Amino acid sequence: MQEAAEPGAVRAPLKPAGPNPAANPRLMRRIIAEDPEWSLAIVPPLADLCIQHIVGNFERNPILEPLLPEHKRKVLELLPPSLPLAVTANLIGDEGYWRRCCGQRWPVCRVSSYGASWKRLFFERHLESVLTRFIPGTSDPGLVTALLPLCRAYVRRLSLDQLLPPVRPDAPGPDDDGDASDSGSEDSRDEPARDHLDLGEVVAGLDRLEELHLVYGVRDCGMNFEWNLFLFTHRDCRSLAGALQACRTLKVLKLTRSKVTDEKARILVHSLLDHPALEELDLAHNLIGDRGARAVAKLLNHSRLRALDLGNNRMRAPGAQALAHALARNATLTSLNLRLNCIEDEGGQALAHALQTNNTLVALHLGGNELSEPTATLLSQVLSVNTTLTRINLSCNHIGPDGGKQLLEGMTDNKTVVEFDLRLSEVGQESEYLLGQHLKANQEAARLQALLPGSAWPFS
Template identity: 25%
Template sequence: MKIPYVVSTNSRNAYRTAEFMQQSNGEVQRRIIAENFEWDDGYTPPPLSFVAAIALSKIFHRINPLNRILRKDRDILMDLFPADIPLKYSVRFIEDEQYWKRSFNIKFPTRLELGVSFWKGKYLSTCLQEYLENAKPDLFLEDEAVELASLVSPYIYQLGLNQLQIIRQPKPPVPDPNTVEDNCEFSVPKLYDHIPLEPVLRKLYNLQEISLVFGLNNLGDEYMPRYFEFSIRDCESLCRGLEHLNHIKTIRINRSNLDCSKVKVILQNLVKKETIEELDFNHCKIGDYGMKALGGFIYVHKNIRRIRIANNRFKEIGVAGIAYALQMNPEAPIELIGKYLHRIYIYFSLNPMSLQCATTFAAAFVRCKEKPKTLIVNSCGFRGASAEKMAGLLCLNRGLTRLDMAANNLSGEAEATLLSALEQNKKILRIDLRRTHISEETQAKVDELLERNRNLVGQESEASEEIPPLYLKAKVDELLERNRNLIGQESEASEEIPPLYLNEPEYMIWEYNPNNPDYIPGRYPERVPEI
């Protein structure tokens, strides 16, 4: 029997609670309103499948129904499963990306991730990162770490550690009046070891990229220099772990005290790792000795393409090491830093360079057999003669398509050299000249020349496609015959080279020896012809 059909409407209105009484303290707190006969109007009870899904979502660690229910019911479960299911139950059975995205946002609400296409791998990588970043070296459980790494290894392709806990520094012993001991705090051997990365890395067989920072975050008043140190043993443990990774391509160590001895240990262990394509050592302490080792690594390794070395401590000798590697035409097409896949990409930003550094660097770029495509030397302290050398590179190096020289001083003669070089170079497509103290007229002229070069892209190749093959063969034969007839004769004069100095050995030495401190690429010395 349904009461509203039996009790008249007038009787219900007569015994209905007044509106001012419904606002009283006693009525507001009342949850069951017996006189409300319309409580079920517009209300539809959920189906039993939904009620069953709610019950199953609470006991997933005991009952896994995913393989025994319909697809539509499985989608309902994905929205009901809690984010705190233990990984040993959820990793192998849950593949739904929305579940892992929701779990990531619930467990890591402060992290903002954009452009993620594989949320399961991102969530598991972040879980492993959080575990390793907070693991204490003194209480590190290797078996537990290996178990977690084995569980998530099929889904992790990138791993980034923004901090690593350092081992506790032992304190001097308590003084004993009956014994003579050295209790000076500075005599206690300092330990810089972190958790061993070898047992964890050797399980991540799909890993392609790893980023490390040997330091601590959010120290505040507890800052100590030793928190950012790490030992040779840490480097050896890292390299032993990397030996088992057959797909590793990128290794990054940033904002750490990576000095010459440590980078040499790393490079010695990675020289036979042919899968390595990028090494990122930005914001470290690599000096000349380490840069020479890096140059040797570039020369020997077959597949290395990008090496990031911004903001380090090398000088003339270090630049010479990299310059030697570029000139010797290594087997692999090196890209020293960059996001664009050019054959060679050089990035030396934030490394102050003297005139000698600029001279050595210019010589390398003029002489190197593998022409670089991109050069970034932002904020390297170029001014005066050094700035003029770097701007004059565009005269002799026609392989560059991008040159970034922001935050350098190109005023004066360097500005004129840049314009003169750009008028001759038709390959450069992009130049960054922000905060270089050049005039607006010069910037406008540079933009005009770059636009000219962009319009010329592809025209040479298109023209060559239109030439018939038979005509090409005849033209080649004609040119070869001309060269045979010119054997022993003097070279013809050109607009750039005065006729009086064509056969002077001194002129050729000046042109092909940019190590001369007075040499400016593209500018020839004034000569007084002999009478």
């Protein structure tokens, strides 16, 4: 609203300050926002822009250590799990990042089995995946040699449930003997074309390796089954023996389902004599007989073995007698598993005699060994004097009712055995029931003992 002019006042005409924009369209300025919702309040801070730049260029220029803790945490949260291991292996120790890497690769991850370390879980399973898919003569060995320096500080255990043989250069012709390829003869096992991955270089590159689980065979071969897919050749044996001898940190060796014969067992055992760290040896489900058992018995006297598993082999009484002779003088072994052999009473009685002097063995498994009453009679004497055995398995034998009564008599004075498996041993229902009552009493006594200050379970 214009103010009223005072009487007598002269109003000066208004002069334009410049050209009228409406008169000249070329002088008009139009401001059009590219983003109608833009405002100064949503401009990202410079620190966030720098973090985004670091993440986007991390593979070419990894920057992490110089950052402030809060910025470092943000970078680790934004880094993609697909970055090359050559960049992240020795630079990133954050467990959250490796947890995301594991979750991307495997739907089920039990980190408790890997020392509660996600980084260890990733590198162990990644290396296992590479080695179990490696085909000699076809796969690039450089993939393994490049990976070993990245894994050596984190891999404690390798569990290879298959090792692939080389691809056969040509398929059998129509004139070939079809049985020859499935015979698994020594000549075919020694063919260089059937040798598996040489584990010597792998083990040498893992200076913290403590456990090695191996199966020389092919998993899920289906209709492509051939006996040659399940051969542990002499070259494989010699290369593995050299690797074991050089790996002074190894505590557990499991070589199962690999057709290990007496001769190959002797080669492997010779490499383990006087091993400074080996505590557990598992050679179950192989072809080891008495000669191989004698070699293992020698190992008992020259090592610190705590657990030995020779289950499901071809051992008979002489092999069991050799083990019993070593067991009588051994002071470290706590678990002995000889199930599914055929040691019979002659071997069972020898082991029972050894247990009358041995004071370290805690668990004994003799299931499926053609044992009968004579062995039960001697074991009943062991039960009355031995104070270290807590678990005994005599299942699938021919103990019989009289043998069951003998064992029951021995258990009368025993206060330590808490597990006694006599299934399918023909001992009779009454003996099974009374033995069960004694076991319950021993278990309750052990439970009460464990509740006392400073005590531990006797069967832990």
